[in-house]
Amino acid sequence: MxxxxxxxxxxxxxxxxxxxxxxxxxxxxxxxxxxxxxxLPRVRVDKAYRFETETGPASLADLFDGRSQLLVYHFMFGPDYTAGCPSCSSIADGFDPIVVHLAHHDVALVAVSRAPLDRLLAYRRRMGWRFPWVSSGGSDFNADFGIWFTEAQQRAGDIAYNYRRERALDWRPGTEDTADAAEARMAAMCGTDVPTFHRDRPGMSTFVLDDGVVHHAYSTYARGLDGLWSMYQWLDRAPLGRNEQDVWWRRRDEYGDD
Missing domain, CATH: 1.20.5 (Single alpha-helices involved in coiled-coils or other helix-helix interfaces)
Incomplete structure (x- = not known):
């Protein structure tokens, strides 16, 4: 210490x-x-993205739900996951209660993931959340907004995440390296392996609806999400700060008595 x-x-x-x-x-x-x-300059969104929602198929414009602004949290929950990302889950614990306040300020907040809708809703019930959560599986939405990549891109080093090009993934199962071990634990908590886990990424994007036309306004990824992660805002003011050596957090129903 x-x-x-x-x-x-x-x-x-x-x-x-x-x-x-x-x-x-x-x-x-x-x-x-x-x-x-x-x-920032806004970019018109002309592609007809389709989402599966609790009320049926929807367009990107439909997700605004009568508001002029839309905040999208790109939640890591791929179709090969058995549960949502623990880090995204911690962030969602913080934003779930404020959705109603945003809605009364002309702002809709929606989580979007590639997993099938029924799996997303089952996980939402498990976590006790109420925010809107939709599936983008089968559309280009995640790829176009830089938070999903193919295995071929991963192997070729053709991934540009957080506005930077990444090297090809060189995963060595069984390594004792701390960072690799932490990655393996996170992937295991989602019921998958590290390469599959890393093809989906976290992020947040914002959109504006003007005269029926959707425009992309902003996106942020990686450490750009720190300000949305309320747990860290509190820890940054605690006497010992983040005080992290490893991935220590769990989904909030997994801590037990320790």
Missing amino acids: TQHTTGTREEWIAARLALLEEEKALTRRSDELARKRQA
């Missing part, structure tokens, strides 16, 4: 006030980035 100094209340106040100035600067910078995010 990292050693920390102790001090008087006066010393703490002085240090806290100095840190407060930095926090305020970060908040102002975050506000500036939000304005730049909203000012």
Whole structure:
């Protein structure tokens, strides 16, 4: 454990006030980035994507559900998974309760995955969530928005995720390397192997509906999702911070008594 100094209340106040100035600067910078995010050029979406929903087939425009803005969480749950990604599940634990608030602010929030709808809804029931969740299986939606890749792309090093090209996956089962071991555990928690697990990726995309025409406004991936992962926002303010050596979290119904 990292050693920390102790001090008087006066010393703490002085240090806290100095840190407060930095926090305020970060908040102002975050506000500036939000304005730049909203000012990105929007791209018209002409492809006719189809989704399976609880009320039947739907278009991308239908997912707005009467609102002018749509937030899509790209939830890692491929057709070969037996359960949703634990990391995505932790993020969903945070956004599930706010969907109703967003809906009353002209914003729809929907999770989209490639797994069949019945499997998504069964998992949603297990986790006790209520947010809309639709299946994009059979459409190009996940591939077009950079969160699903083929085995051929994976083997050829032809994956561009988070706006960067990745090398070909060189997975060695049985390795003792910590990162590889963590990847194997995450894949096993989804009932699949590492290569299959990694063909689906997490992300968030936003869309705008203007005069019946859908436009893509923004997408973020990987560490760009940190701000949406409420667990980490709390840990970043805990005395020991994230304090991580490995993948420690589980789905919230898997912790048991430990």
